[in-house]
Amino acid sequence: MTTITTKKPFEEVLGALKRVNKIAIVSCGSCAAMCQTGGTEGAKEMTEKLEKEGFTITIAIVSDEVCDNRVMIKDLRKIDEEIQESDAILNLSCGNGAQSILKVLSRKYPLKPVFSANDTQFIGMTERIGRFHQRCLGCGDCLLNETGGICPITTCAKALMNGPCGGMVDGKCEVGNYEKDCGWVLIYNRLKDLGQLENFSKLREPRDWSESGHQREVVWR
Ligand code: SF4
Ligand code: SF4
Numbered sequence: 001m002t003t004i005t006t007k008k009p010f011e012e013v014l015g016a017l018k019r020v021n022k023i024a025i026v027s028c029g030s031c032a033a034m035c036q037t038g039g040t041e042g043a044k045e046m047t048e049k050l051e052k053e054g055f056t057i058t059i060a061i062v063s064d065e066v067c068d069n070r071v072m073i074k075d076l077r078k079i080d081e082e083i084q085e086s087d088a089i090l091n092l093s094c095g096n097g098a099q100s101i102l103k104v105l106s107r108k109y110p111l112k113p114v115f116s117a118n119d120t121q122f123i124g125m126t127e128r129i130g131r132f133h134q135r136c137l138g139c140g141d142c143l144l145n146e147t148g149g150i151c152p153i154t155t156c157a158k159a160l161m162n163g164p165c166g167g168m169v170d171g172k173c174e175v176g177n178y179e180k181d182c183g184w185v186l187i188y189n190r191l192k193d194l195g196q197l198e199n200f201s202k203l204r205e206p207r208d209w210s211e212s213g214h215q216r217e218v219v220w221r
């Protein structure tokens with residue numbers, strides 16, 4: 001499982017940094033390294049680009065997992081002097097990583113801004129470097145046991161509970177101009193192969209999306 005990120009246009013990053021001069025870069029050695037939006041190469045590239053624009057890079061570090069608060073507490077403590085000297089932190093990981101840095105920094109530097117160089121796209125499955133697929137939205141109430149292991153929420157363009165809809169033609173989905181397979185046809189075929197078509201006929205109630213809303217947490221101790 002990888003959090004898939006893409007690089008923001010450099011101009012947009014520059015726009016966010018317009019009020020700062022000294023920057024500490026925190027790059028992720030895990031998911032973002034895999035997406036080539038972080039890691040050692042990403043940190044080096046960003047350092048060079050920003051220095052060319054006249055910024056001072058106080059330090060650039062690569063952390064094992066920026067989204068893990070425990071790693072950030074350890075790594076940010078090691079560069080405390082440089083953080084103190086910096087006007088801002090530039091995050092080369094995902095949105096979770098940026099907020100992990102913010103949470104840790106807020107203890108000692110509540111007003112130190114954390115900017116992001118990346119856009120977070122989705123939680124993804126990796127086929128190979130440069131080819132990632134969204135297969136789960138983390139809805140909180142997994143249906144895979146009923147749908148032959150194919151997720152209707154990410155595979156059906158309308159996240160329907162009881163497909164296919166009237167927009168399916170020859171197994172293709174109307175959304176995206178019939179280029180992609182209809183998720184519900186994939187589910188039907190899979191359930192048929194598995195001898196589980198009773199799951200296809202089952203009527204599912206509209207989903208209660210309130211359970212998949214904001215500020216979700218899993219706390220078990
Ligand atoms: S139903 Fe789909 S989105 Fe929900 S948890 Fe399962 S795989 Fe993820
Ligand atoms: S055609 Fe299939 S995948 Fe597309 S929206 Fe309708 S049910 Fe979903």
